Amino acid sequence: MSKIKLGLIGLGTVGGGVFKVLQNFPDVEITKIAVKNIDKPRNIEGLDRAILTTDPYEIVNNPEITVIAELIGGVHPAYELIKKAIENGKHVVTANKELLAKHGEELFNYAEQHNVVILYEAAIAGGIPLIMPIKTILAGNKITKIEAILNGTTNYILTNMDENQASYETVLKEAQELGYAEADPTGDVEGFDSAYKLTTLATITFNKRVKLENVYREGITKIKSEDIKYANELGYKIKLVAYAHIDENDNADVRVHPMFVSKDETLAHINFVKNAIALTGSPVGKITLSGAGAGEMPTASSVVGDILAIEREYGTTDYILPMMRCKHAHNTVAKMIPIDKTENKYYLRIIANDKIGGIADITEHFAERKISIESILMKEIKENNTAEIVIVTDKCKENSIKELKNDFDMHSCVKELASMIRINC
Amino acid sequence: MSKIKLGLIGLGTVGGGVFKVLQNFPDVEITKIAVKNIDKPRNIEGLDRAILTTDPYEIVNNPEITVIAELIGGVHPAYELIKKAIENGKHVVTANKELLAKHGEELFNYAEQHNVVILYEAAIAGGIPLIMPIKTILAGNKITKIEAILNGTTNYILTNMDENQASYETVLKEAQELGYAEADPTGDVEGFDSAYKLTTLATITFNKRVKLENVYREGITKIKSEDIKYANELGYKIKLVAYAHIDENDNADVRVHPMFVSKDETLAHINFVKNAIALTGSPVGKITLSGAGAGEMPTASSVVGDILAIEREYGTTDYILPMMRCKHAHNTVAKMIPIDKTENKYYLRIIANDKIGGIADITEHFAERKISIESILMKEIKENNTAEIVIVTDKCKENSIKELKNDFDMHSCVKELASMIRINC
Numbered sequence: 001m002s003k004i005k006l007g008l009i010g011l012g013t014v015g016g017g018v019f020k021v022l023q024n025f026p027d028v029e030i031t032k033i034a035v036k037n038i039d040k041p042r043n044i045e046g047l048d049r050a051i052l053t054t055d056p057y058e059i060v061n062n063p064e065i066t067v068i069a070e071l072i073g074g075v076h077p078a079y080e081l082i083k084k085a086i087e088n089g090k091h092v093v094t095a096n097k098e099l100l101a102k103h104g105e106e107l108f109n110y111a112e113q114h115n116v117v118i119l120y121e122a123a124i125a126g127g128i129p130l131i132m133p134i135k136t137i138l139a140g141n142k143i144t145k146i147e148a149i150l151n152g153t154t155n156y157i158l159t160n161m162d163e164n165q166a167s168y169e170t171v172l173k174e175a176q177e178l179g180y181a182e183a184d185p186t187g188d189v190e191g192f193d194s195a196y197k198l199t200t201l202a203t204i205t206f207n208k209r210v211k212l213e214n215v216y217r218e219g220i221t222k223i224k225s226e227d228i229k230y231a232n233e234l235g236y237k238i239k240l241v242a243y244a245h246i247d248e249n250d251n252a253d254v255r256v257h258p259m260f261v262s263k264d265e266t267l268a269h270i271n272f273v274k275n276a277i278a279l280t281g282s283p284v285g286k287i288t289l290s291g292a293g294a295g296e297m298p299t300a301s302s303v304v305g306d307i308l309a310i311e312r313e314y315g316t317t318d319y320i321l322p323m324m325r326c327k328h329a330h331n332t333v334a335k336m337i338p339i340d341k342t343e344n345k346y347y348l349r350i351i352a353n354d355k356i357g358g359i360a361d362i363t364e365h366f367a368e369r370k371i372s373i374e375s376i377l378m379k380e381i382k383e384n385n386t387a388e389i390v391i392v393t394d395k396c397k398e399n400s401i402k403e404l405k406n407d408f409d410m411h412s413c414v415k416e417l418a419s420m421i422r423i424n425c
Numbered sequence: 426m427s428k429i430k431l432g433l434i435g436l437g438t439v440g441g442g443v444f445k446v447l448q449n450f451p452d453v454e455i456t457k458i459a460v461k462n463i464d465k466p467r468n469i470e471g472l473d474r475a476i477l478t479t480d481p482y483e484i485v486n487n488p489e490i491t492v493i494a495e496l497i498g499g500v501h502p503a504y505e506l507i508k509k510a511i512e513n514g515k516h517v518v519t520a521n522k523e524l525l526a527k528h529g530e531e532l533f534n535y536a537e538q539h540n541v542v543i544l545y546e547a548a549i550a551g552g553i554p555l556i557m558p559i560k561t562i563l564a565g566n567k568i569t570k571i572e573a574i575l576n577g578t579t580n581y582i583l584t585n586m587d588e589n590q591a592s593y594e595t596v597l598k599e600a601q602e603l604g605y606a607e608a609d610p611t612g613d614v615e616g617f618d619s620a621y622k623l624t625t626l627a628t629i630t631f632n633k634r635v636k637l638e639n640v641y642r643e644g645i646t647k648i649k650s651e652d653i654k655y656a657n658e659l660g661y662k663i664k665l666v667a668y669a670h671i672d673e674n675d676n677a678d679v680r681v682h683p684m685f686v687s688k689d690e691t692l693a694h695i696n697f698v699k700n701a702i703a704l705t706g707s708p709v710g711k712i713t714l715s716g717a718g719a720g721e722m723p724t725a726s727s728v729v730g731d732i733l734a735i736e737r738e739y740g741t742t743d744y745i746l747p748m749m750r751c752k753h754a755h756n757t758v759a760k761m762i763p764i765d766k767t768e769n770k771y772y773l774r775i776i777a778n779d780k781i782g783g784i785a786d787i788t789e790h791f792a793e794r795k796i797s798i799e800s801i802l803m804k805e806i807k808e809n810n811t812a813e814i815v816i817v818t819d820k821c822k823e824n825s826i827k828e829l830k831n832d833f834d835m836h837s838c839v840k841e842l843a844s845m846i847r848i849n850c
Contacts, residue, residue, distance in 0.1 A: 021565050021708050122560055123763055126711040132562040133554035137546055138738075139731030140446050266715055269694045283446050284552040284726035287716030297551075297708030304565030312564075312747040322737040 004311045007059035007090075009035040009081060010071035011052075014095055015124070017300030018069060018307075025304070028311055030304040032059050060085040067310050069100035069303055070094040074145060076217035079103055083095050086114045093300060095122035098131045100195035101212045108215050108330060117324055119306035124197045125150055125275045127298025128291045132305070134205055134279070141280030142349055143205050146244040147261075150197040153181045153188035153272035154240040158258075159271040162237065163372035168221060180273060184424065190219035190238060190257040200241040204252050205279070206246045210254050216339040227349060227419050228388050231375070234347070236260035241424060250333035253342050260347055260423040266290070267424075292302040322335045339398055345374070346393045346401055350408070353414040354387040361413040362389065370403050371396045386415055390421070429676040429736045432484035432515075433458040434506060435496035436477075439471055439520055439547070442495060442725030443732075450729070453736055457484050466596035494728055511539045518731040520547035520724060526637045529628065533755065540751055544731035548802055549622045550575055550700045551618040552723025553716045557730065559704070561748045568630050568706030572686075572849060575622040575757050577718045578606045578613035579645050579665040579772035584696040585654050587627055587825075588663065589652055593646060605698060607741035615644035616665060618683040627679050628661035630704065631671045633759035641764040648683055652774060655802070655815050659772070661685035662693040666849060676746040678767050685772055685848040690713070692849075765824045770848035772801070772817055773826075776841040777831070778815040780810040785812065786838045794829050795822045811840055817848070 002028070008015055011033050022028050023046055038049065059068055060081050060226070068085045070078050070092065078099050079102050092111065094100070100107070100123055111118045121131045125148070134143070149155050153175065157328045162173040172189070175181035194219045202210040220240050231238045241259040261268040267286040270276040275293025280286045292298035309324070317381035352358050359378065366373055372394035381387050393401075401420065408414040420425050429452070433440055436458050459481035463474070477486070484493055485506050493510045495503050495517065503524050507517050513529045517536065519525070525532070536543045546556045548750055550573070558570070574580050578600065585596040585759040590782045599613070612618050627635040645665050671677045686693040691713040695701040700718025705711045716728035717723035721793050734749070763846055777783050784803065789800055797819035808811050818826075826845065833839040 004450075017708060127556065128712055129558035129562045130713075133558050136561065136734055137554045137557040137727065137730035139733045140450070140726055142449075203711070243567075247482060266691060266694060269691060283442060283722030283729075285717045285720075285723050287553055287714070289554075289712070289714050291712030292710045295710075298710050301565055301709035305562035308564045309561055309748065323734065417573075 002088050003027050003029055004029040004066045004314050005029050005064050005067040006198070006307060007031055007062060007068045008071065009043065009056045009068060010061055011035045012071070013296045014299045014303065015071040016042070017296035018071065018303045019044055019047065021121070021300050021304045022307070025308065027404050029067050029087070029308055032062060036058050036088060044381070046164050049134050056081050057084065060088060060090065063088070065090060066314065067091045067093065067307060070096060072099065075099050075102060082118070083110060085112055086110050086116055089114060089116060090172040091116045092118045093303055093310070094118065094120050095303060097122070097123040097193070097196040097200065103199055105209055105330065112325070115326055117310065119309065119324060120200070121306050122186065122299045122302035125277055126291070126293040126295060127301040128277065128289050130201070130289055130294065131204065132291070132324065138281070139323060140203070141281040141284050143279050144276065145204060145244065145280035146205060147267060148198070148201070148242040148277040149239055149267060149270050149275050150194045150242045150277070150293065151240060152275060153185065154194070155270065155275070156180045156273045157189070158220060158238055158240065161223070161225060161249050162232070163352060165226055165229070167223055168223060189221055191217040193254040194240060194242045198254060198256055199245060201242075202241070202244040202252065203330050206244070206252060206334065207254060207330060208246065208250060209330045210244070210252060212256065214336040218330060220258050222400055222419070223258055224419060226388070227347070227421060230347070231260055231348065233394065234260070235263050237263060237421070238421065239267060243424070246294065250335055251337050253337040255339060258421050259423055260293050262424065292321070293310035340402065344398060344400050345395050345396050345425050347395070347419070347421045347423055348417060349389045349419040350391065351390045351418050352389055352414050352416055353383055353412065354385050355413070358387065359389065361411070363405045365404055365411070369400045369407070371400050371404060395425070404425060428452050428454055429491045429739050430454050430456040430489050432487060432490040432493045434457055434484055435479045436460045436467065436492060437621045438721045439728065440496040441467070441783055442721035443728045444469055444472065446725050446729045447732070450733065450833070456490050457487060458475050461486050472573045474761065481506050482509065485513060485515065486606070488513070490515060491784055492516045494576045494732060495521060496728065498523065500527060502641060507543070508533060508535060511535050511541055514539060514541060515736050516541045517543045518728055518755060519543065519545050520617070520728060521545075522621040526624040527631070529625055530755065535737050536573040537750070541658050542735065544734065544749060545625070546731050547555050547724045547727035549626050549712065550702055551716070551718040551720060553700060553702065553718065554724040555702055555714055556625070556629065557734070557749065563706070563709060564748060566706040568704050569671050570705035571623070571630060571667065571702065572576065572692060573623070573626070573628060573667040573702040574692060574695050574700050575619045575662055575667045575698060575702070575804070576613055576665060578610065579619075580695065580700070581605050581698045582614070582650070582663065583606065583663055586648070586650060587657070590650055590654070592650055593648055593735055606738065607687070611668040613647055616642045619665060619681040623669060623679060626667070628755050630794055631677060631759065633671065633675060633677060633757055634753060635672065635677060635679050635759050641682065641762040643682035645683055647844070649844060651813070652772070652846060655772070655774065658802070659685070659689050659800070660815065661848070662688060663846065665717050665782055668849070671759070672709060675760060676762050678762040680742060680764060683846050685846055687849065690849070693832065705809065730736055761767065765827065766818050768821050769823060770820050770850050771826055772815070772844070772846045772848055773842060774844040775814045775816065775839055776843050777839050778837065779806055779810050780838070783812065783838050784814065788837070790829055790832045790836070791818070792827045796829060818849070
């Protein structure tokens with residue numbers, strides 16, 4: 001078995017974890033590590049400070065190094081470093097979801113041209129085995145649907161709101177204090193992080209290039225305790241779902257938004273910071289993979305798995321990891337279905353003036369737009385003469401719901417469409 | 426990409442599925458198929474009857490064939506056929522859990538000697554990606570615990586008993602009518618099937634040879650509706666769990682028996698014929714993989730995944746699938762902890778004579794055996810002057826529970842220890 005020489009770019013949370021785990025694998029030599037600050041105190045056993053450098057180009061240009069692991073995140077300078085490493089014939093392992101979502105196509109093609117691989121298990125769902133299984137043991141399948149929880153912060157917030165009947169604001173603050181949410185939580189709570197991951201996941205799963213700008217995205221900031229309460233009553237949990245579907249004509253529907261998920265689904269029971277991915281395909285049916293989606297050690301598991309995959313095959317052949325190669329399969333751009341054209345079931349929470357004939361008025365709007373109602377609840381007469389009405393629709397066009405919302409705006413009996421949440425079905 | 430020539434042994438449920446799926450992969454040529462009865466009508470599109478044979482040795486001795494897929498199950502003649510195929514330099518894909526549990530060590534060593542691989546994703550948990558992920562992307566981990574539902578029939582029965590408050594006998598009969606249980610259900614309901622799968626899974630996960638005869642096994646036939654009712658009250662579901670743990674000193678505890686599983690665990694929500702495997706290790710933490718554990722198409726997914734893994738690397742190197750090889754890692758036999766020496770929490774359902782001081786009498790026995798009680802319930806006074814008492818213990822030695830059972834037998838206040846079920850914790 002040949003020894004490989006690894007250059008590590010970044011020695012933060014994930015980088016530190018990778019360093020620790022690799023101490024058990026003497027066939028991988030860590031030759032050089034690029035850090036921001038060499039003098040920063042680091043609690044990493046076995047670390048020889050002589051291999052630290054502040055110049056990551058010392059790694060990507062080092063002819064001795066055969067594999068680089070890029071663990072700094074963000075688009076720049078990761079993009080430039082990875083391109084240079086590829087040019088220099090090095091295999092690349094990365095945990096960089098944003099970079100792959102924005103420049104994956106170019107980078108994968110570039111790697112193909114230079115006869116190296118880019119592996120990225122850690123970029124999507126942390127420690128959960130996902131990319132390599134899709135590329136290897138599931139290779140006989142046509143996978144047509146992804147339903148996933150890819151962001152731990154938002155799942156933590158939603159689980160806490162559910163278990164403690166607390167408001168979004170209260171739980172976010174607590175999550176920030178515990179370090180589960182950042183001071184500026186936008187990247188997580190508005191769904192950007194999930195959208196980055198889903199862009200790459202849908203691309204490699206469907207073998208069609210999905211572009212980040214075509215991924216519809218809504219966050220969780222508008223979810224109210226009332227919605228979670230009604231979800232439970234109706235047999236659902238609210239989750240921020242990364243959803244993707246491709247039909248027989250290769251039309252892809254790829255989006256991130258809150259969803260009602262039936263309690264009969266494993267996904268509904270994935271709580272707190274855990275992530276999960278349900279894949280539906282033929283012949284395998286539906287499988288669900290779950291576990292820690294982030295964190296030092298789980299993410300290190302995936303980075304090290306990728307590094308070892310290269311190490312085990314390195315030098316034994318000039319054809320490394322044939323199943324993990326892209327072979328330009330992703331270069332056909334998926335035809336996208338815009339959100340307005342999708343069909344969904346909807347949960348609608350309506351605040352209405354409490355008057356005789358009010359429900360008739362409101363449901364008349366549904367009939368006009370040809371939206372079939374599956375169930376209706378009117379539970380509380382609220383203060384100031386208003387009623388809260390919850391309606392679950394049958395499957396209908398998103399566009400019809402938009403029209404319905406306009407109708408409501410024009411008519412006085414509806415004070416407000418307080419919530420509109422799509423139902424996973 | 427090189428074309429491989431495949432010989433299929435068996436064209437039943439799984440074999441038929443494999444044939445269908447492989448129609449999408451022209452790089453795999455199905456050269457010959459061994460069947461019991463050539464003239465049997467088969468609803469398989471694209472099947473050329475000229476490639477059928479009733480003599481499987483025409484496959485294992487055919488010098489053109491590079492890979493065989495053994496899909497007949499059972500020990501004989503699968504054992505002889507696979508040995509002959511290995512001798513003749515063919516790679517082997519098998520779904521045969523019983524054969525691997527009983528002769529895995531010999532066969533894997535034999536394959537090593539002859540420089541071929543045996544792949545067996547389909548032998549454990551049907552379509553769920555498990556073996557290949559453990560060997561590849563999780564290779565950086567030391568996995569120390571397996572908690573799994575590996576048998577769909579028993580999980581179907583337990584889920585149905587739970588959802589319909591039905592007895593074991595009623596549900597078994599229904600399962601037999603629906604084809605989910607066999608006419609002689611022993612292999613499933615007594616845990617043999619799970620034990621076969623767990624034997625191989627624990628071996629490859631812990632990298633220590635676990636022997637089938639050392640796997641403790643109990644089935645589900647003694648589970649009563651009352652136990653399921655109490656489980657729910659206490660926050661658990663009853664599952665037939667395939668459990669394995671290895672400690673820092675390489676002592677292994679491997680067993681199959683019913684368990685109380687906390688509703689906080691994903692495993693508790695795996696219902697009907699679904700399977701799931703929770704793996705706990707470092708650095709990955711706990712991951713849970715779930716999906717269809719049996720059936721024509723899910724199982725075909727795994728068989729085809731294994732075949733494609735060989736096909737993709739075949740001819741490009743003389744070192745096929747380096748991560749999937751055994752490299753004698755399993756040849757050290759695990760030191761086993763016998764069930765009596767294990768520590769567990771227990772659920773005990775006791776039928777006692779209803780008399781003043783009865784509970785004091787009974788709990789006194791626990792104190793004598795130094796078994797700490799976590800909770801106690803006495804809900805119904807039954808007919809004929811008896812009471813039903815449910816006790817949940819803290820962690821204690823299995824042996825202490827055996828002694829307690831003897832104590833009960835000697836004392837008149839306890840009429841019967843009606844149920845003893847271990848609690849997963």
